[in-house]
Amino acid sequence: MKQAPCLLLAAALLATATASAQPLQRKRNFTHQDTLRGTVNEHRAWWDVQRYDVSVTPDFTTRTVKGHVDLYFRTKTAPGSNFLQIDLQQPMQIDTAVLHPAMGANLPKPGGSKKADYRLVAVTGGDLLPDQTFRREGNAYFIAPGKLEANKTYRLRLSYSGVPRPAVNPPWDGGWIWKKDRQGNAWMSVACQGLGASVWYPCKDHQSDEPDLGASLSMTVPDTMRAIANGRPTGERSNADYKLRTYSWEVNSPINSYNIVPYIGKYVTFSDTLMGEGGKLDLNYWVLEANLEKAKKQFEQVKPMMRAFEYWFGAYPFYEDGFKLVESPHLGMEHQSAVAYGNQYKNGYLGMDRSGSGHGKDWDYIIVHESGHEWFANNITTKDIADMWVHEGFTTYSEALFIEYFKGKEAADAYVQGLRRNISNDRPIIGYYGVNQEGSGDMYDKGANMIHTIRTVINDDKLFREILRGMNKDFHHGTVTTQQVEQYISKKSGKDLSKIFDQYLRTTQIPELELKADGDKVKFRWVNCIDGFNMPVRLSNGQWIKPTTAEGKLKLEGANFDGVTVDKNFYIQVAKGS
Numbered sequence: 167m168k169q170a171p172c173l174l175l176a177a178a179l180l181a182t183a184t185a186s187a188q189p190l191q192r193k194r195n196f197t198h199q200d201t202l203r204g205t206v207n208e209h210r211a212w213w214d215v216q217r218y219d220v221s222v223t224p225d226f227t228t229r230t231v232k233g234h235v236d237l238y239f240r241t242k243t244a245p246g247s248n249f250l251q252i253d254l255q256q257p258m259q260i261d262t263a264v265l266h267p268a269m270g271a272n273l274p275k276p277g278g279s280k281k282a283d284y285r286l287v288a289v290t291g292g293d294l295l296p297d298q299t300f301r302r303e304g305n306a307y308f309i310a311p312g313k314l315e316a317n318k319t320y321r322l323r324l325s326y327s328g329v330p331r332p333a334v335n336p337p338w339d340g341g342w343i344w345k346k347d348r349q350g351n352a353w354m355s356v357a358c359q360g361l362g363a364s365v366w367y368p369c370k371d372h373q374s375d376e377p378d379l380g381a382s383l384s385m386t387v388p389d390t391m392r393a394i395a396n397g398r399p400t401g402e403r404s405n406a407d408y409k410l411r412t413y414s415w416e417v418n419s420p421i422n423s424y425n426i427v428p429y430i431g432k433y434v435t436f437s438d439t440l441m442g443e444g445g446k447l448d449l450n451y452w453v454l455e456a457n458l459e460k461a462k463k464q465f466e467q468v469k470p471m472m473r474a475f476e477y478w479f480g481a482y483p484f485y486e487d488g489f490k491l492v493e494s495p496h497l498g499m500e501h502q503s504a505v506a507y508g509n510q511y512k513n514g515y516l517g518m519d520r521s522g523s524g525h526g527k528d529w530d531y532i533i534v535h536e537s538g539h540e541w542f543a544n545n546i547t548t549k550d551i552a553d554m555w556v557h558e559g560f561t562t563y564s565e566a567l568f569i570e571y572f573k574g575k576e577a578a579d580a581y582v583q584g585l586r587r588n589i590s591n592d593r594p595i596i597g598y599y600g601v602n603q604e605g606s607g608d609m610y611d612k613g614a615n616m617i618h619t620i621r622t623v624i625n626d627d628k629l630f631r632e633i634l635r636g637m638n639k640d641f642h643h644g645t646v647t648t649q650q651v652e653q654y655i656s657k658k659s660g661k662d663l664s665k666i667f668d669q670y671l672r673t674t675q676i677p678e679l680e681l682k683a684d685g686d687k688v689k690f691r692w693v694n695c696i697d698g699f700n701m702p703v704r705l706s707n708g709q710w711i712k713p714t715t716a717e718g719k720l721k722l723e724g725a726n727f728d729g730v731t732v733d734k735n736f737y738i739q740v741a742k743g744s
Contacts, residue, residue, distance in 0.1 A: 196601040202251070202306045203362070204550070204602035206374060209251035209308060213239045215370050216319060218381040220426065222367065223410075226352040229344055231258075232327035235368055238379070244316045249308035253364035253371035258328035260307055260368055263300065266321035305364065330366040333357055336496035337506070341365050345495040347431060347454055352391065353495045354430040357506070360551060360604060363423035374549035374645050376420040384414040385428045394429040394452045396421065396504045397487040417487050417503055420643045422547055425502040429492045434458055440469050444481035447472070448488035457493060460511040465491060467533050474571035475538060475564065480635040483545035483642065491533065498532040500539030500561075507532055521584030525569050525577045538564035546641045546651075552597035553648040554604045555671060559595070559613020560634075566614065575627075579735055582618045585611040586737065591674040596648060606674075615737040616670040622735040623666065623702060624659045633658045665699050670737075672696075678739040679703060679713060683727035691717045694739070703738070706731040 201207075215237065222233035237252075254260055299310040314320065331341035337357035342365070345353045356366055364371040382400065385393035389404060389411040397417030404411050417426075431454060438449040449468055453461040468491065476482060482489060487503040494506035497516075509516060509532035519526035542564070543557035562585070570578035588611045595613060597605035606612075621630045633655055640654070648671070656663045669677055677695040681688055690713045692699050702712045707725035712718065722730060732740050 196598070196603070199304045199306075200601040200603070202303065203253065203371065205600045206372060207251070209249045210370060210372065210375070212243050212245050212248055213241050213250060213370075215375045215377045216240050217377045217379040218369060218423070218426065219384075220367050220381065221384040221386070222428065223386040224342075224354055224428075224430065226344060226354065229332065229342075230327070230329050231342065231366060232325075233367065234323055234325040237322045237324060237369065238319060238377075239322065239370075240319045241314050241316050245311055245314055250311050250322075251370070252307045252309060252322075252324065252368050253305060253362070254307060254326060254368040255305045255331060255362070255365045258326060258330055258366070258368075260324050260326050262323075262325045263307075263309055264323045265309075265311060266323075307368070324368045326368050331361075333496070337499045343495050347456075347495075349432070349456060351432045352388075352430070353432075353454075354428065355494055355496070355506070356427045357494075357496050357499050358427075359424050359499060360602070361424075362602070363426060367426075369423045371423060373422060373547055373551060376422055376547065376643075376645065378420050380416065380418040381421055381426050382414060382416040383426055383428060384412055385430060386410050386412045387430050390432075391430055392433040392452075394433060394490075394492050394504065396426060396502055417484075419484050419487055419502070421502050422544065425500070425544065427499075427501050427504065427506075429494060429504070429506075431493075431495075433493075436462060438469070440472055442472060442482060442485075443476045444485040447482055447485055450488060450490045451492075452490065453493040457511065461493070464511045464530060465533070467530050468537070470572070471529075471534055471537060471568060474568045475541065477571060478564070478567045478631060478634055479541040480638045483540060483638065489537075489540075498536045500536045500543050500557075502540065502544040505536045505540070507536070509533070519584075520588065521581045522587060523577075523580040523584035525573065525581040526565070526584075529568065531565070534565055534568050535561060538568075541638050545638055545643060547645045549645045549647055550599050551602055551604050552599045553646075553651075554597070555595045555609035555613045556646065556648060556651055558609040559617055562610045562614035563617045566618070579618075582614055583734055585614060589615070591676065594673060595671045612670065612737070616666070618735055619670070619701075619737045620655065620659075620663055620666060622704070622733060623663070624661065625704075629659065665696065666701050669696050669699055669701075676737070676739050677701065678741055679732060681727075681730075681732075681740065681742045683743075684719060686726075687719050687721050688727055688730065689717055689719050691715060693741075701736075701738075703736055704733040706733065 217238040219236040222231055224231045301308050333341040333343045336343050340357040340361045343355045347353045358365045362371045363369050383395040387393050389409050393413035395415035397415050400414045400416045402411060402413045433452045434455045435452050440447045440449055451461060451465050484503050490504045491507045492504050494508045497508045499506040509530055513530050514527040515531040538561040542560035548554060548556050566578040566582045569581050589608050593606045595605045595609045597603045624630050636658060652667045675694050677699060678693045680691050680693055690711050692713045692715050700714045702710050704710050707730055709723055711720050
């Protein structure tokens with residue numbers, strides 16, 4: 167391989183490192199706090215989040231926030247002696263916690279109950295109150311809810327305040343973002359994937375439990391600013407005494423807690439509509455005023471992108487909430503129905519082609535990639551962050567499918583093959599379960615190449631598309647495990663793909679295919695692979711071979727050994743000898 171010039175190599179390495187960076191530290195030693203965060207323990211298992219209504223007032227000068235959350239939850243069983251675990255990361259604190267009596271089977275409208283109906287659970291006065299109804303253990307609070315009935319809905323109001331962790335390098339090293347735009351105006355947002363929504367508001371901070379009935383976010387900010395959030399606006403009101411204004415937004419679909427975010431700044435807006443697979447889809451854009459004209463031109467890419475993804479994946483999953491791009495003070499993030507955009511109005515990844523194939527510079531990476539997450543991450547969400555390859559692998563592959571829709575399969579193949587230069591094989595793609603830890607950053611490009619390899623094995627593009635659309639239908643607005651995804655693809659394809667998944671997800675080994683000449687035949691076997699690895703491979707003459715770890719043999723048709731190569735769409739190594 168020819169060495170790239172130093173400047174180009176540095177740019178490529180920067181793009182690779184940045185695009186593959188992950189929100190969590192690469193921890194190998196885990197603590198009790200990691201277990202509390204990453205496990206559905208006895209203090210989480212007995213209740214199910216129904217809805218979050220979040221209200222927040224940030225103070226740009228003091229870098230503090232205060233607010234309250236109405237957390238609606240439904241009991242699966244009576245809690246017994248179990249506590250209710252609420253997550254809020256230090257140094258933020260819960261000031262009061264108030265529990266509403268049982269509400270029956272249906273969720274009431276927020277604010278519909280009288281104050282007299284509330285029961286005080288606790289007021290913070292220390293880590294452990296005398297009656298042990300309320301205690302803090304690091305980033306987790308434990309509330310003794312008292313005697314609750316099974317299969318009932320309750321409302322817990324949590325008032326909170328403090329100094330949220332500031333983002334160091336968002337979105338990878340995230341938190342609350344305190345920034346100024348180029349005109350010197352305050353610009354605020356949050357990026358907290360992996361780090362968790364509990365960095366700025368109290369919640370049940372685990373991917374497996376999304377609020378089934380959606381969420382709302384109300385933001386009280388200086389009246390010179392605008393505040394944007396997920397879903398659709400539900401109102402705004404002024405507070406003349408303090409020159410503040412409150413903006414309220416609501417999302418009706420289930421949503422992961424890390425996706426609920428505020429965008430606060432000097433925003434202006436424009437809109438469009440798309441007649442898509444699910445009907446009329448509202449497209450709304452919120453950008454800084456100075457970038458309005460650039461945005462109108464750059465965001466013309468949204469409609470063709472949406473058409474490509476609806477072709478491959480099915481209808482956009484959140485028609486009820488609409489689609490938005492919101493300019494953000496960081497590169498980008500898949501915030502559901504309010505996708506964060508910060509790619510500087512450039513095509514490629516900040517102007518670069520991550521694949522080096524020439525097919526990654528004529529479209530906006532952040533528009534395409536982060537919007538692809540609406541299907542894989544937001545519609546289909548993994549229960550444990552260890553399985554985040556489902557989000558990132560399929561979404562990275564969506565970039566290739568976008569290219570294929572407009573430029574054909576040959577261009578898409580070249581793009582995926584080009585992404586291999588970014589793979590490090592430093593550790594497995596799947597992370598550690600139960601401790602809120604993702605796997606290798608290879609989940610992006612190696613994950614995409616695994617999917618491309620599996621597509622090549624399936625050898626039926628119509629069926630492959632049906633599988634992608636079927637996943638988004640059958641797992642619609644759901645949470646899944648990697649086992650469910652693996653079994654689904656194997657079942658729908660009619661092929662046992664388990665060894666392929668094991669090889670690429672759970673090891674760092676690139677399987678090597680040994681080919682040797684034997685007269686008019688070719689000998690073959692797999693090495694550098696797991697026991698039982700048996701992936702079939704297509705040769706350049708069109709023949710398929712079915713190697714195992716034991717040596718096999720096949721007569722070549724229409725070609726001699728020297729002229730035979732392996733289809734480059736397989737992510738493997740080939741050792742060819744006589």
